[in-house]
Amino acid sequence: MDSNKAFKVTIFESHRFQLQPASDLRHWLDFLQDDNDLWIIEDEVKPEPDIGAIGKAISDTQGPAALIKNVRGYKSPLAIGVHGAPRRVAKALGLEKDANNDQVIEAWSRALSRYPVKSVLRSDGTCKENIVKGDKVNLFDFPLHRLNSIDGSFFISKGCLISKGNDNDIVNVGIYRMMVLGKNKTAIMMQFDQHAARHFVSQEEKGKPLQISVSIGNEPVLPMVAGAKMPYEWSEFDVAGAVRESPYELTKSETSDLPVPAHAEIILEGVIEPHLRVFEGPFGEFPGAYTGYFYAPIFTVKAITHRDNPIYETLYIGRPDAEHHYMTRHSKLATLTNELRKVMPKITRIAYLKPYIHVAVIQGKWTHTGDPKQAINLFWGVSLGRNAKITVCVDEDVNPWDASEVMWAISTRVSSSNDIFIMHDAYQSLDPAHISGVSIKIGIDATKPRPPYLRFKPVDWIDPPKGTDQWIAKIMKMKKENRDTGVELNDSK
Ligand SMILES: Cc1cc2nc3c(=O)[nH]c(=O)nc-3n(C[C@H](O)[C@H](O)[C@H](O)COP(=O)(O)O)c2cc1C
Numbered sequence: 001m002d003s004n005k006a007f008k009v010t011i012f013e014s015h016r017f018q019l020q021p022a023s024d025l026r027h028w029l030d031f032l033q034d035d036n037d038l039w040i041i042e043d044e045v046k047p048e049p050d051i052g053a054i055g056k057a058i059s060d061t062q063g064p065a066a067l068i069k070n071v072r073g074y075k076s077p078l079a080i081g082v083h084g085a086p087r088r089v090a091k092a093l094g095l096e097k098d099a100n101n102d103q104v105i106e107a108w109s110r111a112l113s114r115y116p117v118k119s120v121l122r123s124d125g126t127c128k129e130n131i132v133k134g135d136k137v138n139l140f141d142f143p144l145h146r147l148n149s150i151d152g153s154f155f156i157s158k159g160c161l162i163s164k165g166n167d168n169d170i171v172n173v174g175i176y177r178m179m180v181l182g183k184n185k186t187a188i189m190m191q192f193d194q195h196a197a198r199h200f201v202s203q204e205e206k207g208k209p210l211q212i213s214v215s216i217g218n219e220p221v222l223p224m225v226a227g228a229k230m231p232y233e234w235s236e237f238d239v240a241g242a243v244r245e246s247p248y249e250l251t252k253s254e255t256s257d258l259p260v261p262a263h264a265e266i267i268l269e270g271v272i273e274p275h276l277r278v279f280e281g282p283f284g285e286f287p288g289a290y291t292g293y294f295y296a297p298i299f300t301v302k303a304i305t306h307r308d309n310p311i312y313e314t315l316y317i318g319r320p321d322a323e324h325h326y327m328t329r330h331s332k333l334a335t336l337t338n339e340l341r342k343v344m345p346k347i348t349r350i351a352y353l354k355p356y357i358h359v360a361v362i363q364g365k366w367t368h369t370g371d372p373k374q375a376i377n378l379f380w381g382v383s384l385g386r387n388a389k390i391t392v393c394v395d396e397d398v399n400p401w402d403a404s405e406v407m408w409a410i411s412t413r414v415s416s417s418n419d420i421f422i423m424h425d426a427y428q429s430l431d432p433a434h435i436s437g438v439s440i441k442i443g444i445d446a447t448k449p450r451p452p453y454l455r456f457k458p459v460d461w462i463d464p465p466k467g468t469d470q471w472i473a474k475i476m477k478m479k480k481e482n483r484d485t486g487v488e489l490n491d492s493k
Pocket residue numbers: 157158172173174175176177178189190191193194195196197226227228229230315317324328
């Protein structure tokens with residue numbers, strides 16, 4: 001690992017790591033190497049199908065992260081699988097490698113309660129070691145590839161997109177797939193309710209382009225935050241600072257005022273043009289199927305800055321569970337739990353069953369028979385609740401992370417068809433069962449039956465007052481005798 005020596009900055013011992021998170025990707029790879037969790041591939045690797053196949057193999061086996069030093073036809077090394085195993089996600093949070101799901105979520109909850117740890121703006125940054133502008137911009141300088149064989153072009157899959165709509169907006173960071181259209185152009189697929197999409201639409205309505213920067217090759221916390229959903233008013237940089245318990249170091253972009261991670265491997269800068277769209281796709285997505293075409297806006301890259309010998313980072317996306325499921329499931333659950341508990345404090349835990357993200361389980365200290373249904377409807381209405389197609393509610397004696405316990409609850413506590421309900425016309429543009437972008441959600445109340453305790457009797461139907469029939473007969477008789485009663489009687493009687 002000769003040239004890799006150049007990457008070495010400091011080596012942390014595991015116990016110190018909790019105090020000093022990795023400052024950049026190289027630093028993190030060094031730590032993984034020392035922890036026997038990095039696979040350095042010296043042999044030449046073909047961009048296709050090897051990069052995708054290596055990423056898929058790491059996700060399937062929860063193997064080590066890979067640093068591929070020699071991609072055929074390219075100069076830059078490539079990292080894949082950095083978040084491709086649960087133990088690396090735990091380590092990136094400064095936890096023990098065998099931390100369980102509840103411990104990881106607890107760590108996220110503590111981190112979110114520390115928000116904000118304000119980022120700091122430096123005048124310099126290693127991401128500026130090389131600055132390429134204008135005609136010299138060439139995305140093909142980096143080892144682009146298709147992860148899956150029917151992908152419509154090369155996709156940049158692990159870029160953290162930084163944007164700010166109006167002046168008073170916060171700086172947002174989110175992960176968005178970018179389909180390469182040429183040496184300085186990509187399409188960007190943004191589902192309409194995403195924060196970057198809001199920024200874009202706010203500018204497009206004024207006929208203005210949206211300035212963006214995209215950070216590729218980051219220390220491991222930022223992608224976990226950028227791929228989850230934080231409140232709109234929060235900056236993901238200040239969340240990453242809260243997770244790391246140290247301010248995120250940023251520096252200014254070359255072509256705009258947007259801040260970017262000072263020690264990222266590669267930064268792409270440019271604009272998303274207003275009122276311009278292109279067909280984007282197909283792309284092998286996280287449910288394990290290709291999405292068709294989207295009509296997506298276009299990113300024109302005006303400048304690229306990068307470190308010397310930049311490491312291009314990517315991840316494998318495909319049939320679950322893959323790297324991005326490991327990377328974001330806990331951060332997503334921590335924010336979802338926060339959102340739901342604000343309305344329903346009786347919710348105790350929220351979990352995903354394998355395959356992660358598609359099946360969610362909400363555990364609660366329910367007191368009213370309608371509580372679980374309300375919780376499921378809430379879940380469907382908040383940020384990334386839409387990702388789960390099936391949502392199950394369970395009681396406190398069921399471990400929501402254990403599929404067999406959840407199945408037991410379903411088979412013994414679902415008491416009638418009322419306990420299984422469907423929301424039609426749900427938004428989920430990536431559901432392969434509903435390529436139109438209109439999906440369904442299935443809710444299952446697998447909790448013990450409880451009385452609707454606010455009523456004194458289960459059902460209180462209103463009976464007609466005593467004697468009503470006799471008065472009806474009287475009126476009918478008057479009608480028959482053609483006497484004007486001032487009352488229209490129902491002809492069918
Ligand atoms: C690897 C990966 C790729 C993603 N690609 C997209 C994408 O192409 N379009 C999209 O709308 N969301 C995509 N997401 C989901 C968003 O990153 C996620 O919903 C996030 O909350 C968006 O953040 P924001 O709303 O703060 O911008 C992706 C997530 C990951 C982890």
